[in-house]
Amino acid sequence: MFGLPIAGWAQVGSPSGAFINIGFVGIADAGWSTEPDVGSLQLGDHDPRVRGFTIPNMELTLNGAVDPYFQGFASIIYKLDEEGETGVELEEAFFLTTSLPGNLQVKGGQFFGEFGRQNTQHPHAWAFVDQPLVLGELFGPEGLRGQGMRISWLAPTSWYTEAMLSVLNSAGGTAFSFRSEESSVIHGGAPDERAVDGLGDLLLVPRLTTSLDLTATQTVVVGASAALGPNNSGPDADTRIFGADVYWKWKSLTAFQGFPFVSFQAEALVRRYGAASRESVDDPLVTLPTETLRDRGTYAELLWGIKPRWVAGTRGEVVRSESATYASALRTDRYRISPSLTWYPSEFSKLRVQYNLDHREAIGTDHSLWFQFEFIMGAHAAHRF
Amino acid sequence: MKKLIPKLLSLAWLASWAIAAPVAGQLRVVATTPDLGALAKEIGGDRVDITALAKPTEDPHFVDARPSLIVTLNRADMLIEGGAELEIGWLPALLQGVRNTKIAAGAPGRVSAASGVAMLDVPASLDRSRGDVHALGNPHFMLDPVNVRLIAAEIANHLAQVDAASAEQYRSNLQRFNERLDAKLTEWQAQLAPFRGAKIVTYHRDFVYLAARFNLEVATTLEERPGIAPSPAHVAQVISTMREQNARVILVQPYQNRRTAETVARQTDAVVLDMPQQPGVAQNTDSYFTLMDYLVHTLAGALGQGR
Structure with a gap:
């Protein structure tokens, strides 16, 4: 292969990187809320959970080339719960192919389902202290995640277009709207023990995304996603979630360390949860009727990278649920407004302050103020757009 | 509506060719920064179509991994990177989705400029309390013409492997470039x-x-x-x-x-x-x-x- 027509140097200089890149991201939150039960207010598992201090996410990341055909990634999360007990979570661990023909790529293992924009992002990539309400309500505290495979195809167009299909197991807490043992918080019934009888009992997550550089300084990415699979309110019940997402960014032509910039991100999701006739968990003598639980929600966030190391942001969110026989605390109509300010002492640390004005229908308005500190050690991360 | 869709599709198809296709037979060479691109142009001449990922005015350490760059890399015949962690914050994120074996690490279509340069500022210890130090040394080596001479030879070497039919042309372009560089270096040193x-x-x-x-x-x-x-x-x-x-x-x-x-x-x-x-x-x-x-x-x- 290397019949050298011109003498060149052998690639023997100092090696770049190691066989495995190791990184560690630590996030610590501190703050106060007018709601004493902070956990009832914050839907995300990596959100601040109590008045005072929370260690929501201490993440060990590992990645590297496996061989010429695969890359490997893992992120292992350590966190402390409200009682100070340590929890460990294999958040993601997957391989990615590098050399399939036909512009195809396969991912396999445990990973975030490619739905929308924020679902696949790890907490340190979020622009706010907490995850959007609509993601918490529809995907649960840990996001849409699971064991499975994903195939992706990069279209041979001159602009970026990628089509993806993830096939995941439909059970577990990270398949919250599907066969999750915690699904009674949504529909109020005792979960049905459903077996996997066919491909239709798996969770399918298709996604189509495309991007254009509008000008030399502006780029937009749009996407449409769905998550389709069985739920365990009954033997034949299923859930459909649809989403649309947009991300737009302007960055100065003479940006220094990535600043100044302005970005806008929004996602809108709808869920049709087909609840079967089911035995109420509150009262086994009561049977809840067959019904469709309809929920929708959206968030939009605007970030302004004012000057190097300073980002001001604001996020607005709304979630709406149509009423059902079971009054789920999770399916509460709600809106939240969150201004934030982030300062990066360097590329490897950040300090954030965020205020949440949080209104829950029939409960009232709460105010929360959160501070967040983040530190990164080890391998230099590369960030996706 | 029925007429509109085929029209749009044909427009899209035309646009995809108009933007993407270089002159027939040219190699698509992608450089991470425009200075590497300009150097590749000296060696590749009319055999290569050069695209730079970073804009000339932006900080090369902080380029956004825009999806359009994935497409550019997906079609590349060759990728020339600075290396030494210059692009560490963005190039790996792009390469993850690129699915192009021609520019895989170790392939003839992949050139890392830093790997043959005598690096300065190589840190004695990897300690970020000293700032964002690069493990392999200072990646801003392109302003030394002696380094550029080495990198030009490496680019010529890789071009000749990727496009063996034009190897002779790359060799003579390199020779011409070196002669001019030697003369210019004397002139710059005198200045x-x-x-x-x-x-x-x-x-x-x-x-x-x-x-x-x-x-x-x-x-x-x-x-x-x-x-x-x-x-x-x-x-x-x-x-x-x-x-x-x-x-x-x-x-x-x-x-x-x-x-x-x-x-x-x-x-x-x-x-x-x-x-x-x-x-x-x-x-x-x-x-x-x-x-x-x-x-x-x-x-x-x-x-x-x-x-």
């Missing part, structure tokens, strides 16, 4: 020779190779440590160092904080000099030689005035 030992100040440590080659001395940098913004105490230190050492020229790139440089310049009777390292930022600097001519001429002019 800067009167300023041997002169002190310059830079924002980032991005002119150390230029200084080393032309016997200038980087007295201090406005940045406290690589990637760490200057504190007021550090700025005061810079001012006193400049006064002590009689440093009268501050070199800045288009993306760096010119205001800090101007503040310091006012207090030290120095000049702020725009020294864009990438081709095409200053007028008539599109090629490697016109860019270097411009930089050397500009620097010699400013150093001459400061005497």
Whole structure:
């Protein structure tokens, strides 16, 4: 292969990187809320959970080339719960192919389902202290995640277009709207023990995304996603979630360390949860009727990278649920407004302050103020757009 | 509506060809930064179609991994990167989705410029309390023509492997380039020779190779440590160092904080000099030689005035 027509140097200089890149991201939150039960207010598992201090996410990341055909990634999360007990979570661990023909790529293992924009992002990539309400309500505290495979195809167009299909197991807490043992918080019934009888009992997550550089300084990415699979309110019940997402960014032509910039991100999701006739968990003598639980929600966030190391942001969110026989605390109509300010002492640390004005229908308005500190050690991360 | 869809599709198809197709038979060479692209153009000549991922005016450490760049890399026949972690914050994220074995690490279509250069500023220990240090050394080596000579040979070598039919052309282009570079280097050295030992100040440590080659001395940098913004105490230190050492020229790139440089310049009777390292930022600097001519001429002019 290397019949050298011109003498060149052998690639023997100092090696770049190691066989495995190791990184560690630590996030610590501190703050106060007018709601004493902070956990009832914050839907995300990596959100601040109590008045005072929370260690929501201490993440060990590992990645590297496996061989010429695969890359490997893992992120292992350590966190402390409200009682100070340590929890460990294999958040993601997957391989990615590098050399399939036909512009195809396969991912396999445990990973975030490619739905929308924020679902696949790890907490340190979020622009706010907490995850959007609509993601918490529809995907649960840990996001849409699971064991499975994903195939992706990069279209041979001159602009970026990628089509993806993830096939995941439909059970577990990270398949919250599907066969999750915690699904009674949504529909109020005792979960049905459903077996996997066919491909239709798996969770399918298709996604189509495309991007254009509008000008030399502006780029937009749009996407449409769905998550389709069985739920365990009954033997034949299923859930459909649809989403649309947009991300737009302007960055100065003479940006220094990535600043100044302005970005806008929004996602809108709808869920049709087909609840079967089911035995109420509150009262086994009561049977809840067959019904469709309809929920929708959206968030939009605007970030302004004012000057190097300073980002001001604001996020607005709304979630709406149509009423059902079971009054789920999770399916509460709600809106939240969150201004934030982030300062990066360097590329490897950040300090954030965020205020949440949080209104829950029939409960009232709460105010929360959160501070967040983040530190990164080890391998230099590369960030996706 | 029925008529509109085929129309749109055919337009889209046309657009995809109009934008994407280089002149028939040309190699699609992608360089991470425009200076590497300009160098590849010298060697590839009319056999190559060059695209640079970073814009000439932006900080090459912080390029956004825009999806359009994935498409560019997906179609590339060759990728030339600076290496030494210059692009570490964005290139790996792009390559993850690129699915192009022609530019995989170790393939003939992948050139890492840093791997053959004698690196400066190689850290003795990997310690980020010293700033964003690069494990392999300072990646801003393109301003030393001797490094450029090495990199040009490496590019020619890879081009000849990827496109063996034109190997002879690459070889003769390289030879012509080297002859011109040797002549130019003598000329540039002569222009800067009167300023041997002169002190310059830079924002980032991005002119150390230029200084080393032309016997200038980087007295201090406005940045406290690589990637760490200057504190007021550090700025005061810079001012006193400049006064002590009689440093009268501050070199800045288009993306760096010119205001800090101007503040310091006012207090030290120095000049702020725009020294864009990438081709095409200053007028008539599109090629490697016109860019270097411009930089050397500009620097010699400013150093001459400061005497």
